[in-house]
Amino acid sequence: MEGDSATIHITETPKERKGKAPLLATPPASSSIKPVVQKAPKRGYKRGLAILDVVLRIAGIAAALGAAIAMASTEETLPFFTQFFQFQAQYDDLPAFTFFVIANSITAAYLALSIPISIVCIVRPHLVVPRIILIFLDTVMVALTTAAAGGAASIVYLAHNGNSDANWPAICQQFSDFCQAVSGAVVASFLTVVVLMVLVVLSAFSL
Amino acid sequence: MEGDSATIHITETPKERKGKAPLLATPPASSSIKPVVQKAPKRGYKRGLAILDVVLRIAGIAAALGAAIAMASTEETLPFFTQFFQFQAQYDDLPAFTFFVIANSITAAYLALSIPISIVCIVRPHLVVPRIILIFLDTVMVALTTAAAGGAASIVYLAHNGNSDANWPAICQQFSDFCQAVSGAVVASFLTVVVLMVLVVLSAFSL
Structure with missing residues (x-):
């Protein structure tokens, strides 16, 4: 068809032919631009998610570090003591609390x-491999932090209430300040878990 | 350029012109076929992941249900008793174990x-929304199950070893069968956690 029209309109000026060529060339050009135009908001959306990712990670560091430090730095010495024994409570008396400090520090x-x-994901939002790595490690950290927080929480509950069936007395009646600090650390650790869960879901959204 | 060659080779037979036209039209045609060819193995790969997803979910049900039943059905009554009191251990003596049974049943x-x-994802491997829903809920379940397993694990550790600092005696010396069953349930629950973590990472891979 196009060849036919060229032979019929042989009298046209070269200028108009030059004007026609871009017209024919336009469709492929526009089709190669369109995906870029459609990608632009998607890339911006992904970049927004990646920036939120970094912000959440910083919040997670604050929560995890706060939990670890609150747990590790708390100790309480009771004002009375016998000749051979002083009543003192600190985190390494209980293995669950030691694990809690280690797990939160690792997180x-x-x-x-x-x-x-995560910053690589901001700079290059289309990369998939870093996101998969982050999802995998985030999920492992969710499990680690939750196990530590759950373990510490059940010990804290026991310390507050005791258990008559197992003949375990409540120690928070004596060590009330210690128990309060430890409860705060457990809450901070569960906050870290929530942050990590949001991170996993955010990364999944970006993919 | 193409218009020029049409005016120069004006003496060519229409057959050869017909032969040329498909040659010019070929690139876009082949580029529209290629993505289909590339998609075919990717869809099969996604379908394989989706089938593995269902298999892992069934394994997870077995582990979670096993953990819940093992914990709930275990009780031990000691062969000696006083006039007013019979020594008996079962899961609802300890709130952490009750939470463990509930959480594993929910999972x-x-x-x-x-x-x-997950079956919808097998039938339509390209759907994104069900996968996002599954990743979100799987992550929540990872946290729930791990918290329960961690809480129960720290109580089981306490039951086995006791704690001299908190004056909590080890009860497993008396209730050894109960402690063994409970430890098994905790291990099964951690297996469920591993299955759930693999499910999250698998879903992320599919996206």
């Missing part, structure tokens, strides 16, 4: 180390 | 209910 360290990967 | 029920959504 805080991981979150700090994952920020560079 | 088993959720996994059973999520199988239809």
Whole structure:
């Protein structure tokens, strides 16, 4: 068809032919531009999610580090003591609390180390591999932090209420300040868990 | 350029012109076929992941249900008793164990209910919304099950070893069968957690 019209309109000026060529070339050009136009808001949306990701990671570091420090730095010494024994409570009396401090420190360290990967996701929102790595490690950290928080929570509950069936007395009647600090640390740890869960879902959304 | 060649080769037969036209039209045609060819194995890969998803969910139901039943059905009555009191241990003596039974039952029920959504992902591997829903709910279930398993684990540890600082005696010396069954339930629950974590990462891979 196009060849036919060229032979019929042989009297046209070269200028108009030059004007026609771009017209024919236009459709493929516009089709190669369109995806870019459609991608632009999607890329901006992904970049927004990636920035939110970094902000949440910083919040997670604060919560995890707060939980670890609150747990590790709390100790209470009772004002009375016998000749051989002083009544003192601190986190390494209970293995669950020691695990809690270790797990929350690991989570805080991981979150700090994952920020560079998250920044890579801001700079290059289309990369998939860093996101998969982040989802995998975030999920592992959700499990680690939740196990620590759950373990500490059940010990804190026991410390507050005791258990008559197992003959375990409530120790918070004596160590009330210690128990309050420990309860706060557990709450902070559960906050970290929530942040990590939101991170996993955000990364899934970005994919 | 193309218009020029048409005016120069004006003496060519229409046959050869016809032969040329498909040659010019070929690139867009092949580029529209290629993505279909590339999509075919990707869809098969996604379908394979979706089938693995369903299999893992069934394994998760078995583990979670096993953990809940093992914990709920275990009780031990000691062969000696006083006139007013009989020594008996069962899961609802300890709130952490009660939470464990409830959480694992919820997880088993959720996994059973999520199988239809997972089957939708087998039938239509390109759908994104069901996968996002599954990732979100799976992550919530990871947290719930891990909190329950961690809480129960720290109580089981306490039951085995006791704690001299808090003056909590080890009860497993008396209730050894109960402690063994409970430990098994905790291990089964952690297996459920691993299955759920693999499910989250699998869903992320599919996206």
